[in-house]
Amino acid sequence: MQQLLPALLLLILTHLPVAIKDLVAFDVKDYGAAGDGITDDTQAFADAWEATCGNAAGLPIMFIPGEKFLVSPIIFKGPCKPSNVLVQVEGTLAAPDSPSTWNRTDASLWIQFKSVDGLRLTGSGSGRFDGRGSNWWRQSCKLDPRK
Template structure:
């Protein structure tokens, strides 16, 4: 799917595709850039850092879904278990849309991983 290769099927790990798309959007030299999470797709991502500063105003348009791995045992050992979607050093960004960020929290609530 798309230029960056995300599957959007809620099974395939789309972390690298999201990271590449973010880097491209953040480095684009325009007055504004849209980072689109399209409707009717569900993107599985491990821990990811959306890092600035960016060269232009960013609109994070969340129409689809971003989902976390389904519980601590599905989390990659290479990734932080305390940070999932981390926005850092970004000025001039708006997030909007009717999509969903699903952390699948129920399986984490009683996990010894975060206690």
């Protein structure tokens, strides 16, 4: 619960009418995420999102703790049962190293939220989305006209 304090502060600052007892946390680690930056944690994120989005009681929070998570392309789809959903990012979400690992998905899309009303993305300032851009730039047709 201590790691959820930044989210609570955000809720107070944004005047969201919710009591602490109404918060329901869904930690990606509880759904099997390794958080080592090597293991693909995409399925754990999908499972945590399904639980978060499907929770009709209270204010659900998908919690991403302060570790590094390898996440392949993913779509977090709604609509969700609650009218508000909070995603608290304290760790790093890292994209795969190479487009070849994206299994024919659109390489311009990595993490998407679709049809999610009341989405709030928050954190204490330590969370990051690491798209590993330099790995992709080297493979760009602008840098290598043969591609």
